[in-house]
Amino acid sequence: MVYRSMLLLIFNKCRSESNRFRRSFSRFSPLNSNALDIKKPPYKVLFFGTDDFSLHSLGALLKERILECRRERSDEILTSLDVVTNSERSQVGKYSLARKIRVFLWPPSFEVNEYDVGLVVSFGRLIPSCVIDKFPLGMLNVHGSLLPRWRGASPVIHCLAEGDTETGISIMGIEPEHFDTGPILLQKKIDIPPTTIMPDLRYRLGKLGAECLIETLRDLPGKLANAKPQPTEGVCYAPKITARFARIDWDLMTAARIYNLERAVKFLYPLTTTWNSLPVRLFDVEVLDWRTTSNRPGYISYHRNRRCVVVECAQKTWISVKYVAVAQKKPIRATDFRNAYVKRTPDPEIGKMFK
Template sequence: MNCIYFKFIGLHFQTKLHITLNKLFFSHSTVSLKNKCGSKGPPWRVMFFGNDDFSVKSLQILTSKMRTQTIISKLDVVTTSKGNSRHVRHVAKEEKLNIYDWPVTETCLNGNYDIGVVVSFGQLIPEKIIKCFPLGMINVHASILPRWRGAAPIVYTILNGDLTSGVTIMKIQPRRFDVGEIVRQHSCTVDKDETAEELKRKLADMGGRLLVDCFKELTRTLRSAVPQPETGITYAPKVDKSMADIDWNATDSNTVYNKYRALCGIWPLTTTWHGTTVKLLKLCKYQISNLEIQLKPGELLYDKQRHKLAVKCGGKGGYVSIEELKIPGHRPMSGKDFFNGFVYMKAENERKFDSTLR
C-alpha cells in the first residue's frame, strides 16, 4: 500500500515537473522570438505603402481587420503625390488612417511598426527603410513569380495570351524589384475574353485576401518563405504608348485581340485611314465563313448579314471585327457607321487600314 502511494506521488511530481519545464521552455522561446525580431507580436502594427487603385482593395481588407484588433492593431499609410495615389488617399481619409508622404524617414518608423506592406507602390525602397521593420517588408505582386517581374504584370499577362495568372506575396529585398523570397502564392485562370482591367479587379481582391491569410500566422509564414525559381523568369516593363500601334502586316488576329484586351483600359489601339489616325475603341475576334475571299493585311471586309466590319490581319492571319472606333472631329461610331460613311465610297483596293508605327 505504501509502495503504491509513493509511486503515485513520484508520478505526480514527475508530471508537474514536466509541465513546469515545458512552460518555462515555451515562455523562453516566445521571449527569444520577440527579442530577436524586435516585435511585440500580434496584433501587428503595419505601415502600408500603396499608390494606385490596385492597392485600394488590400488597404480596405487590412482596415477591416484593424477594426477588430485581432491580427492588426495599427495601420498607417505611405503614398506619393503622383499617378493615381488619390484612390489610396481617399480610402485612408475615409477610414481616418494616418497618411505619410513618400519618402518617409527612419525616425517616423523606428519602433512604431512590426512590418511594412507594399502593394503596387512603384518606388524602390532603400535598405535603411526596410531595416526599420523588425519583420521586414512584404509585397503583393500581380503575377505568379518569377513570371512577369516588373511594373506591368497584368498587361503582359493578357498581351501574351496567358491562360493562368495569380498573386505572389514575397519578401522585399533592397536595390531590386520582384526578386525576394516567396511567402505565399495563389493562381487563377484567365478567360479568353478577359481584359486587363477585369483581371486587375480579380487579382486585387485575391491579393488582399491572401495578405490577410499571411497575417493569421505571420511569423511562421515568413519563416517558411522559399526562394524564387531560377527558371521561367520573364519581365513586364512599363507600358509605352507605342504599344497601342498596330502593324497589320506582321500581326495576326490573336495578337491584335490580345493587345486590345491588354491596353483598352489604358490606351485605345491606333491605326491609319488614308493618312488620318483612327482610334479603335472596341474589337472582337471574327470568324469568316467565305474561304474564297482573298484579302491583304489591313484590308476591310463588310459582312452585310452580321453588320460587321472586319480587318484582315497579317502573320498567321485571321480577322478582327471593329465594334467601335473614333476619327478626329467625329463622335465614336460603330463599324457599320464607319463603313457607310467612309469606306463604302472608296474603291475596293482603297478599303484598307495602314499600319501606324511610331
C-alpha cells in the same frame, strides 16, 4: 597592375552583391536560426500604396483593425495601421484621410522599430535599404502575378496581352533597390477565362491579394521561416505601358493577338492604327472565322450580315470591328465608317487598308 585592379574590382562587386542578397534574404530563409523566435501577431503596420489595386488590401487591413478595436476578434493581427503614399490626392491618400488614418508622403520619416512590418501594394517605387532596415520583420509586397512571370509595373496587362490562361498573387519579401525579385512567402493561382478584360481581372486579383495578405499576416512567422527564392527559369517582365502599346502591327499580329491586346488595354487605351494617313481607333474587336480570299494584313472588308468591318491580320487571320473613330471624332458604327470613309475614298487601294 591594370589586370590585377580589374580582378579586384570584379571580386569586390561580386562580394557586394553576395552580401546584399544574404542580408535581404536572411530574414526569410528557412535556415534562419531565429525562425522560431520571429515576432508573432499582432503587428504595428506601415502600409505603402497608391491606387485602386492597393485599396483592396488597405480596406482588408482596416477592417481587421476596426474589428480588433471593438474586441470582436481574439486573433489580432495588427495593433496599429499607418499609410505611406505618393500624394494625398491618390486613391489611397483620399481613402486614408477620410478614415482618419495617419498618412506619410514619400519618402516617409519614422524611427527604427516604430513599426514591425512594412506592406507594399502597387506602390510603384523602389524601396531603399535605409527604409527596409527600419522594420524588424522587413517588408512584404503583394504582386499581381505568379512570379517570376511578369515582374514589373503592369503584370495584369501583359498577361492578358500574351493570352495567359492563368495568373495569381505572389506575396514576396522586398529586396533593396530591386523590383519583384524577393523570396516568395505565398502564392495562389486563378484561371483566366478567354473573354476576361483587364478591369475585371485586376479587380479579382486585388481581392485575392487582400485575402492572401491577411492569410500571410496570421501566420507570418511560419511564412517567413519557409520563404523560398524565386525560380531562375520563367522570368519575364511587365514594364509600365504607354498608349503606344495599343498600336496594331498588322504584319506581325494575328487576330488572336489583337483580340488579346484589346482585352489587356480595355478602358485604358483604345487600339490604334492609321487609315489614309489619319489616326484611327478601333473598338469591340473579335476574332472572326472568315472564309474569303486572302489579300494582305490590314486589308478592310465588310460583313453584311454582321454589319461590321473585317480586317485581315497576320498569318491569314481576321478580326471583326464594330466601331471606328477617325482622327479625333467620336466612334461610329462600322457601317457608317464604310459608307462615309472607305467607299468615298478616291483611291480604292488606299481606302481599303489599315496601316
